[in-house]
Amino acid sequence: xxxxxxxxxSRHQLRKPPFLFLLLFVMLGMAGxxxxxxxxxxxxxxxxxxxxxxxx
Amino acid sequence: xxxxxxxxxxxxxxxxNAYWAFPFTxxxxxxxxxxxxxxxxxCYSCPASTSYCAIGALQQLMAGVRPALENGQYFLxxxxxxxxxxxxxxxxxxxxxxxxPFGFVQELIHKIPSPKFGLPRPLKYxxxxxxxxxxxxxxxxxxxxxxxxxxxxxxxxxxxxxxxAGIPMLLMQPSLRTTIGWLxxxxxxxxxxxxxWAVFVSRPFCRTTCPLGAFYSLFAKARLVKLRLDEARCTxxxxxxxxxxxxxxxxxxxxxxxxxxxxxxxNEACKENAIYLEVGGVAFGRPPQPxxxxxxxxx
Numbered sequence: 466x467x468x469x470x471x472x473x474x475s476r477h478q479l480r481k482p483p484f485l486f487l488l489l490f491v492m493l494g495m496a497g498x499x500x501x502x503x504x505x506x507x508x509x510x511x512x513x514x515x516x517x518x519x520x521x
Numbered sequence: 522x523x524x525x526x527x528x529x530x531x532x533x534x535x536x537x538n539a540y541w542a543f544p545f546t547x548x549x550x551x552x553x554x555x556x557x558x559x560x561x562x563x564c565y566s567c568p569a570s571t572s573y574c575a576i577g578a579l580q581q582l583m584a585g586v587r588p589a590l591e592n593g594q595y596f597l598x599x600x601x602x603x604x605x606x607x608x609x610x611x612x613x614x615x616x617x618x619x620x621x622p623f624g625f626v627q628e629l630i631h632k633i634p635s636p637k638f639g640l641p642r643p644l645k646y647x648x649x650x651x652x653x654x655x656x657x658x659x660x661x662x663x664x665x666x667x668x669x670x671x672x673x674x675x676x677x678x679x680x681x682x683x684x685x686a687g688i689p690m691l692l693m694q695p696s697l698r699t700t701i702g703w704l705x706x707x708x709x710x711x712x713x714x715x716x717x718w719a720v721f722v723s724r725p726f727c728r729t730t731c732p733l734g735a736f737y738s739l740f741a742k743a744r745l746v747k748l749r750l751d752e753a754r755c756t757x758x759x760x761x762x763x764x765x766x767x768x769x770x771x772x773x774x775x776x777x778x779x780x781x782x783x784x785x786x787x788n789e790a791c792k793e794n795a796i797y798l799e800v801g802g803v804a805f806g807r808p809p810q811p812x813x814x815x816x817x818x819x820x
Contacts, residue, residue: 480802482743486610494603502582502600503556505589509581510555510565510573513548517577517675518566518687519708520697 522788526619530628533560533620536571538685543568547693558604560612561621562733564679566686568693575605576656576733577675577682583660584670591668605736613744614737617727618781623681624727627719628766638721639768644729645779651678652732674732676704680712681726723766728779738778745801748782750775754795761786761796771796 497503537559540550549568559565559572566577582589582598589596608616617624631637655674664670675682687708691697718725727734741747750772761771764786767779771786772795787796798805 478802480743480745483610483740483745483801486740486743487607487745490603490606490610492603493599493606497598497600497603500595500597500599502596502598505582505585505594505596506573506578506600507553507556509578511549511551513566513686513690514577514581514672514675515690515697515700516704517581517672518564518682518690519676519705520687520690520701 522784526783529619530622530625534622534625537561537563538567538569538622539571540569543689543693558601558608560608560616562623562679562681562731563621564675564682564686566682566690568686568689570685575601576679577672580656580660580672580674583657584664584672586661586670587664587668605733609737609740609744611745612737613740613747613782614734614778614780615744615746615782616737617731617734618783621727621733623684623731624724624781626684627715627724627726630716630719631723631766633720635720637723640722640725640728642768647729648731648735648738651730652735656732677707678711678730680708680715683708683712684716723768727781728767741778741780742776746782747799748775748780748784748787749797749799749804751795751797754793756793756795758793760790760792764790 540552543549549566550571552571554571555565555573557572558575558578559570562576563570563572563574564577565572565574578601579598582596582601586597612619651674655678659673660670662670663673683705687705691701715726715730722728748771755772757772759770759772762769765771765780766783766785767777767781769777769780769786771777771780784798787798
Protein backbone atom coordinates (compact mmCIF):
# COMPACT_ATOMS: atom_id res chain seq x y z
CA UNK A 466 0.00 0.00 0.00
CA UNK A 467 1.33 3.35 -0.99
CA UNK A 468 1.88 5.72 1.88
CA UNK A 469 1.32 9.44 1.59
CA UNK A 470 4.56 11.35 1.33
CA UNK A 471 4.63 14.24 3.84
CA UNK A 472 4.44 17.65 2.16
CA UNK A 473 7.75 19.44 1.88
CA UNK A 474 7.67 22.37 4.31
CA SER A 475 8.35 25.67 2.56
CA ARG A 476 10.72 28.11 4.24
CA HIS A 477 8.56 30.97 3.00
CA GLN A 478 5.06 30.88 4.37
CA LEU A 479 2.69 33.65 3.39
CA ARG A 480 1.28 35.44 6.39
CA LYS A 481 -2.47 35.85 6.08
CA PRO A 482 -3.30 38.71 8.51
CA PRO A 483 -1.77 41.51 6.39
CA PHE A 484 -3.81 40.38 3.39
CA LEU A 485 -6.97 40.22 5.48
CA PHE A 486 -6.31 43.75 6.74
CA LEU A 487 -5.65 44.90 3.19
CA LEU A 488 -8.95 43.44 2.04
CA LEU A 489 -10.81 44.98 4.97
CA PHE A 490 -9.41 48.46 4.35
CA VAL A 491 -9.88 48.26 0.59
CA MET A 492 -13.54 47.46 1.27
CA LEU A 493 -13.76 50.31 3.77
CA GLY A 494 -12.26 52.68 1.20
CA MET A 495 -14.77 51.44 -1.41
CA ALA A 496 -17.61 52.12 1.03
CA GLY A 497 -16.28 55.66 1.38
CA UNK A 498 -16.08 56.08 -2.39
CA UNK A 499 -19.67 54.85 -2.77
CA UNK A 500 -20.72 57.46 -0.19
CA UNK A 501 -18.98 60.17 -2.27
CA UNK A 502 -16.52 60.89 0.50
CA UNK A 503 -13.55 61.65 -1.81
CA UNK A 504 -15.42 64.70 -3.12
CA UNK A 505 -15.91 65.96 0.43
CA UNK A 506 -12.22 65.34 1.22
CA UNK A 507 -11.20 67.18 -1.95
CA UNK A 508 -13.50 70.07 -1.10
CA UNK A 509 -11.90 70.37 2.36
CA UNK A 510 -8.36 69.97 1.07
CA UNK A 511 -8.80 72.75 -1.47
CA UNK A 512 -9.62 75.30 1.23
CA UNK A 513 -7.25 76.82 3.73
CA UNK A 514 -8.77 76.23 7.15
CA UNK A 515 -7.15 79.11 9.02
CA UNK A 516 -8.37 78.13 12.46
CA UNK A 517 -7.01 74.62 11.78
CA UNK A 518 -3.51 76.01 11.41
CA UNK A 519 -3.81 78.27 14.42
CA UNK A 520 -4.68 81.50 12.61
CA UNK A 521 -7.85 83.46 13.10
CA UNK B 522 20.76 51.72 2.54
CA UNK B 523 20.77 54.80 4.79
CA UNK B 524 21.58 56.98 1.78
CA UNK B 525 18.75 55.37 -0.16
CA UNK B 526 16.36 56.04 2.72
CA UNK B 527 17.38 59.68 2.78
CA UNK B 528 16.74 59.92 -0.97
CA UNK B 529 13.33 58.28 -0.58
CA UNK B 530 12.51 60.77 2.18
CA UNK B 531 13.55 63.71 0.02
CA UNK B 532 11.74 62.46 -3.10
CA UNK B 533 8.55 61.63 -1.18
CA UNK B 534 8.68 65.04 0.47
CA UNK B 535 8.90 66.69 -2.95
CA UNK B 536 6.19 64.53 -4.50
CA UNK B 537 3.61 65.31 -1.83
CA ASN B 538 4.67 68.97 -1.81
CA ALA B 539 5.10 69.47 -5.54
CA TYR B 540 3.21 72.72 -6.06
CA TRP B 541 6.10 75.17 -6.34
CA ALA B 542 4.06 77.88 -8.06
CA PHE B 543 2.71 79.05 -4.71
CA PRO B 544 5.11 82.00 -4.25
CA PHE B 545 3.56 83.46 -7.42
CA THR B 546 -0.08 82.42 -7.01
CA UNK B 547 0.04 83.15 -3.25
CA UNK B 548 -2.45 80.39 -2.59
CA UNK B 549 -2.47 76.66 -1.96
CA UNK B 550 -2.72 73.94 -4.60
CA UNK B 551 -6.37 73.24 -5.41
CA UNK B 552 -6.11 70.58 -8.10
CA UNK B 553 -7.56 67.07 -8.26
CA UNK B 554 -4.45 65.38 -6.83
CA UNK B 555 -5.61 66.49 -3.42
CA UNK B 556 -7.89 63.49 -3.33
CA UNK B 557 -4.78 61.34 -2.78
CA UNK B 558 -3.68 60.61 0.76
CA UNK B 559 -0.22 61.73 1.88
CA UNK B 560 1.43 58.70 3.50
CA UNK B 561 3.12 60.71 6.26
CA UNK B 562 2.08 63.68 8.36
CA UNK B 563 1.95 66.54 5.87
CA CYS B 564 -0.43 69.48 6.36
CA TYR B 565 -2.81 69.93 3.42
CA SER B 566 -2.94 73.65 4.06
CA CYS B 567 0.76 73.77 3.22
CA PRO B 568 0.91 75.93 0.09
CA ALA B 569 3.01 73.34 -1.76
CA SER B 570 1.00 70.29 -0.69
CA THR B 571 -0.43 68.20 -3.53
CA SER B 572 -2.16 65.60 -1.34
CA TYR B 573 -4.45 65.54 1.66
CA CYS B 574 -3.45 64.88 5.25
CA ALA B 575 -5.24 61.82 6.61
CA ILE B 576 -5.28 63.15 10.17
CA GLY B 577 -6.62 66.56 9.10
CA ALA B 578 -9.27 65.00 6.83
CA LEU B 579 -10.40 62.56 9.52
CA GLN B 580 -10.89 65.36 12.04
CA GLN B 581 -12.80 67.46 9.52
CA LEU B 582 -15.05 64.51 8.70
CA MET B 583 -15.62 63.72 12.39
CA ALA B 584 -16.34 67.40 13.08
CA GLY B 585 -18.90 67.46 10.28
CA VAL B 586 -20.61 64.11 10.92
CA ARG B 587 -23.78 65.60 12.42
CA PRO B 588 -24.46 68.25 9.77
CA ALA B 589 -23.61 65.70 7.05
CA LEU B 590 -26.01 63.10 8.45
CA GLU B 591 -28.73 65.73 8.68
CA ASN B 592 -28.23 66.29 4.95
CA GLY B 593 -28.37 62.57 4.27
CA GLN B 594 -24.63 62.30 3.57
CA TYR B 595 -22.78 59.39 5.17
CA PHE B 596 -19.33 60.94 5.47
CA LEU B 597 -17.99 58.78 8.29
CA UNK B 598 -14.32 58.76 7.35
CA UNK B 599 -14.39 55.40 5.56
CA UNK B 600 -12.46 56.63 2.52
CA UNK B 601 -9.72 58.19 4.64
CA UNK B 602 -9.54 55.21 7.01
CA UNK B 603 -9.46 52.89 4.01
CA UNK B 604 -6.57 54.86 2.48
CA UNK B 605 -4.39 54.90 5.57
CA UNK B 606 -5.49 51.37 6.46
CA UNK B 607 -4.18 50.06 3.13
CA UNK B 608 -0.92 51.97 3.67
CA UNK B 609 -0.73 50.65 7.24
CA UNK B 610 -1.40 47.02 6.23
CA UNK B 611 1.31 47.28 3.58
CA UNK B 612 4.00 49.25 5.35
CA UNK B 613 2.95 50.05 8.93
CA UNK B 614 5.39 52.46 10.52
CA UNK B 615 7.90 51.97 7.73
CA UNK B 616 6.14 55.06 6.37
CA UNK B 617 7.33 57.06 9.40
CA UNK B 618 10.91 56.06 8.64
CA UNK B 619 10.83 56.47 4.89
CA UNK B 620 8.04 58.83 3.81
CA UNK B 621 7.17 61.33 6.53
CA PRO B 622 8.48 64.87 5.93
CA PHE B 623 8.14 65.89 9.57
CA GLY B 624 10.02 62.78 10.69
CA PHE B 625 12.75 63.65 8.20
CA VAL B 626 13.01 67.19 9.56
CA GLN B 627 13.41 65.82 13.09
CA GLU B 628 16.11 63.43 11.90
CA LEU B 629 18.04 66.30 10.33
CA ILE B 630 17.73 68.42 13.48
CA HIS B 631 18.94 65.49 15.57
CA LYS B 632 22.22 65.58 13.66
CA ILE B 633 23.13 68.85 15.41
CA PRO B 634 26.01 67.94 17.75
CA SER B 635 24.75 67.84 21.34
CA PRO B 636 24.35 65.40 24.23
CA LYS B 637 21.74 62.80 23.24
CA PHE B 638 19.09 61.39 25.56
CA GLY B 639 16.54 58.60 25.59
CA LEU B 640 12.84 58.94 26.20
CA PRO B 641 10.81 57.48 29.09
CA ARG B 642 8.76 54.63 27.60
CA PRO B 643 5.39 55.68 29.12
CA LEU B 644 5.45 58.84 26.96
CA LYS B 645 4.80 56.69 23.89
CA TYR B 646 1.21 56.20 25.02
CA UNK B 647 0.42 59.92 24.61
CA UNK B 648 0.06 59.42 20.84
CA UNK B 649 -2.75 56.89 21.33
CA UNK B 650 -4.52 59.43 23.52
CA UNK B 651 -4.09 61.98 20.71
CA UNK B 652 -5.48 59.56 18.14
CA UNK B 653 -8.53 58.57 20.16
CA UNK B 654 -9.42 61.90 21.75
CA UNK B 655 -7.98 64.70 19.60
CA UNK B 656 -8.65 63.05 16.22
CA UNK B 657 -11.89 61.12 16.80
CA UNK B 658 -13.79 61.83 20.00
CA UNK B 659 -13.37 65.56 20.65
CA UNK B 660 -14.10 66.64 17.04
CA UNK B 661 -17.10 64.31 17.06
CA UNK B 662 -18.54 65.10 20.48
CA UNK B 663 -17.66 68.72 21.33
CA UNK B 664 -19.89 70.66 18.97
CA UNK B 665 -21.09 74.25 18.60
CA UNK B 666 -24.72 75.42 18.33
CA UNK B 667 -24.77 74.42 14.65
CA UNK B 668 -23.70 70.84 15.42
CA UNK B 669 -20.22 71.28 13.98
CA UNK B 670 -17.05 70.26 15.80
CA UNK B 671 -13.44 71.39 15.53
CA UNK B 672 -10.26 69.69 14.36
CA UNK B 673 -8.70 69.56 17.81
CA UNK B 674 -5.35 68.07 16.91
CA UNK B 675 -4.74 70.49 14.02
CA UNK B 676 -6.03 73.46 15.94
CA UNK B 677 -4.27 73.00 19.25
CA UNK B 678 -1.32 70.65 18.77
CA UNK B 679 0.00 69.82 15.28
CA UNK B 680 3.52 71.27 14.96
CA UNK B 681 3.74 70.06 11.35
CA UNK B 682 0.77 72.29 10.50
CA UNK B 683 2.41 75.31 12.12
CA UNK B 684 5.70 74.74 10.30
CA UNK B 685 4.29 73.77 6.90
CA ALA B 686 1.14 75.91 6.73
CA GLY B 687 0.79 78.46 9.55
CA ILE B 688 4.13 80.21 9.11
CA PRO B 689 4.17 80.08 5.25
CA MET B 690 0.61 81.44 5.08
CA LEU B 691 1.55 84.35 7.35
CA LEU B 692 4.55 85.07 5.16
CA MET B 693 2.52 84.87 1.94
CA GLN B 694 -0.48 86.85 3.12
CA PRO B 695 0.62 89.70 5.41
CA SER B 696 -3.04 90.69 6.00
CA LEU B 697 -3.43 87.51 8.08
CA ARG B 698 -0.89 88.76 10.61
CA THR B 699 -3.51 90.95 12.25
CA THR B 700 -5.63 87.89 13.05
CA ILE B 701 -3.08 85.86 15.00
CA GLY B 702 -3.68 85.40 18.69
CA TRP B 703 -3.01 83.01 21.56
CA LEU B 704 -3.96 80.02 19.41
CA UNK B 705 -1.10 80.67 17.03
CA UNK B 706 1.40 81.47 19.79
CA UNK B 707 0.39 78.28 21.59
CA UNK B 708 1.09 76.28 18.44
CA UNK B 709 4.31 78.14 17.81
CA UNK B 710 5.50 77.21 21.31
CA UNK B 711 4.53 73.56 20.77
CA UNK B 712 6.39 73.49 17.45
CA UNK B 713 9.47 75.12 18.99
CA UNK B 714 9.45 72.66 21.91
CA UNK B 715 9.39 69.67 19.55
CA UNK B 716 12.07 71.08 17.25
CA UNK B 717 14.41 71.91 20.15
CA TRP B 718 13.60 68.56 21.79
CA ALA B 719 14.60 66.85 18.52
CA VAL B 720 18.15 68.16 18.92
CA PHE B 721 18.59 66.09 22.08
CA VAL B 722 16.14 63.20 21.57
CA SER B 723 15.61 61.27 18.36
CA ARG B 724 12.17 61.88 16.77
CA PRO B 725 10.36 63.07 19.91
CA PHE B 726 7.14 63.99 18.09
CA CYS B 727 6.90 60.62 16.31
CA ARG B 728 7.53 58.74 19.53
CA THR B 729 5.26 60.67 21.84
CA THR B 730 2.53 62.56 20.01
CA CYS B 731 1.95 61.65 16.35
CA PRO B 732 -1.56 60.20 15.89
CA LEU B 733 -0.72 58.92 12.41
CA GLY B 734 2.23 57.00 13.83
CA ALA B 735 -0.12 55.65 16.51
CA PHE B 736 -2.51 54.43 13.80
CA TYR B 737 0.25 52.79 11.76
CA SER B 738 1.68 51.19 14.90
CA LEU B 739 -1.53 49.14 15.20
CA PHE B 740 -0.22 47.12 12.24
CA ALA B 741 3.10 46.27 13.93
CA LYS B 742 2.41 42.53 13.98
CA ALA B 743 0.31 42.31 10.84
CA ARG B 744 1.95 44.35 8.14
CA LEU B 745 3.24 43.05 4.86
CA VAL B 746 6.68 44.65 4.96
CA LYS B 747 8.57 44.18 8.19
CA LEU B 748 11.91 43.37 9.71
CA ARG B 749 12.27 39.92 11.24
CA LEU B 750 14.70 38.42 13.72
CA ASP B 751 16.39 35.09 13.15
CA GLU B 752 16.52 33.83 16.72
CA ALA B 753 19.01 31.13 15.80
CA ARG B 754 21.55 33.68 14.63
CA CYS B 755 20.96 36.36 17.25
CA THR B 756 23.64 36.48 19.95
CA UNK B 757 21.74 39.08 22.03
CA UNK B 758 24.77 41.36 21.84
CA UNK B 759 22.52 44.45 21.95
CA UNK B 760 24.14 46.19 18.96
CA UNK B 761 20.69 46.72 17.42
CA UNK B 762 19.50 48.53 20.56
CA UNK B 763 22.28 51.09 20.32
CA UNK B 764 21.58 52.25 16.75
CA UNK B 765 17.78 52.37 16.88
CA UNK B 766 16.46 55.96 16.51
CA UNK B 767 13.18 54.92 18.15
CA UNK B 768 14.67 53.25 21.20
CA UNK B 769 13.52 49.78 20.12
CA UNK B 770 15.30 46.75 21.57
CA UNK B 771 14.87 44.72 18.40
CA UNK B 772 16.47 41.52 19.65
CA UNK B 773 14.02 41.49 22.56
CA UNK B 774 10.88 42.78 20.83
CA UNK B 775 11.05 42.39 17.04
CA UNK B 776 7.38 43.38 16.71
CA UNK B 777 7.74 46.54 18.78
CA UNK B 778 5.09 49.10 17.78
CA UNK B 779 7.78 51.80 17.67
CA UNK B 780 9.84 50.15 14.91
CA UNK B 781 9.89 52.41 11.83
CA UNK B 782 11.88 49.89 9.75
CA UNK B 783 14.67 52.36 9.05
CA UNK B 784 16.86 49.24 8.83
CA UNK B 785 19.72 50.78 10.79
CA UNK B 786 19.80 47.66 12.97
CA UNK B 787 19.94 45.36 9.93
CA ASN B 788 22.55 47.27 7.96
CA GLU B 789 24.68 49.09 10.49
CA ALA B 790 24.56 47.05 13.66
CA CYS B 791 23.97 43.33 13.28
CA LYS B 792 27.15 41.47 12.38
CA GLU B 793 25.42 38.09 12.60
CA ASN B 794 22.93 38.70 9.78
CA ALA B 795 20.18 37.92 12.26
CA ILE B 796 17.86 40.67 11.02
CA TYR B 797 16.23 40.45 7.62
CA LEU B 798 13.46 42.03 5.62
CA GLU B 799 10.29 40.09 5.02
CA VAL B 800 7.42 40.89 2.68
CA GLY B 801 4.22 39.00 3.42
CA GLY B 802 6.13 36.02 4.78
CA VAL B 803 8.80 35.92 2.07
CA ALA B 804 12.33 36.78 3.20
CA PHE B 805 14.17 39.25 0.99
CA GLY B 806 17.80 40.16 0.61
CA ARG B 807 19.38 37.40 2.60
CA PRO B 808 17.22 34.45 3.51
CA PRO B 809 18.20 33.26 6.94
CA GLN B 810 20.46 30.25 7.14
CA PRO B 811 21.07 28.43 10.39
CA UNK B 812 23.96 30.00 12.26
CA UNK B 813 26.99 27.79 12.66
CA UNK B 814 28.14 27.86 16.28
CA UNK B 815 31.71 28.98 16.85
CA UNK B 816 34.33 26.52 18.08
CA UNK B 817 33.76 25.65 21.70
CA UNK B 818 30.33 27.37 21.72
CA UNK B 819 27.31 25.27 22.65
CA UNK B 820 25.03 24.76 19.61
